[in-house]
Amino acid sequence: MRVVVFAYHNVGARGLRTLLAAGMQVELVVTHPDDPGETIWFDSVAAVAAEHGLPTALVDQALGDALQDRIKRLAPDYIFSFYFRRMLPAPVLAAARIAALNMHGSLLPKYRGRVPVNWAVLHGEEQTGASLHVMETRPDAGDIVAQQAVPILPDDTAKDVFDKVTVAAEIALWDVLPQLLQGIVPCRSNDLAQGSYFGGRKPEDGCIDWQQPARAIYNLMRAVAPPYPGAFFNRNGRRFVVARARLARPEVAGLFPASAGIGLHVAGELILAKGSDGGVIHLLELWEADHPGQPLSAQHFSELAGHQP
DSSP states (O other), rough: EEEEEEEEEHHHHHHHHHHHHTTTTTEEEEEEEOTTSOOOOOOOHHHHHHTTTEEEOOOOSOOOHHHHHHHHOOSSSSEEEEEEESSHHHHHHHHOEEEEEEESSSTTTTTTEEEEHHHHHHOOOEEEEEEEEEEOSSSTOSSSEEEEEOOOOOOOHHHHHHHHHHHHHHHHHHHHHHHHHOOOOOOOOOOOOGOOOOOOOOOOGBBTTTTTTTHHHHHHHSOOOTSSOOOOEEETEEEEEEEEEEOOHHHHHSSSSSOOSEEEEEEEEEEEEEOSSSEEEEEEEEETSSSSOOOOHHHHHHHHOOOOO
């Protein structure tokens, strides 16, 4: 089978390797140039393609006419999209002789759209996964071809879950490849009424609202924990980023004075925060935004934030 692969990020790298391991003939890999303004913590699809001597095209924004014409001339059996960051136009989808398939990081129809893993963690979900589906001009709307679920543990960060989803994507793809290699695309309905569409998130969306219950605050912290931009708050003209946190154990929560209001409190060497429901979060690692990766002690935080223990 001859295929064209659009791919980026870890899921893209693993998806490409999986196709090659199954014997797919990759005619072209289309990926993105890395953004110098973005923290690149993930694998390079371009590097995987170069390792295997595959023709590669780089796309930053829209697919140009020349690239679209090239893909039409290739007339691949399948087109695969693995975490490619652009919607593929209808003429490109139509170039696939059998099917154009996309790997999405949720259990469709739930969490269609952007950054599905982060949204799932933010909403306190206990499960997510990966879904291979038929591509349409609408995002994540086509029939489901294969799925693999993974658990979200109570203290998993989005990065923890994304690592699981990467493996889930590989398993889902590997399991269905024998049928795809025979030209069979098993499909079941993607009932959009049973899920919702979510948009992208910006770093500013990580601003902590201490008026929220502790669990909601903690879910935000783990949903955007590094290598994502991180949940943050501002004090004394400075911005602080929560790198690691946990809902406080009872003996730790007891150090938060009953008379103290919601928000932050320093107890000895501990930095604690209380939500609107009285739940307490232990901030295990806190950075000043201007000095990422440099943990602050409770005393240093108090000095910078003008905080009185």
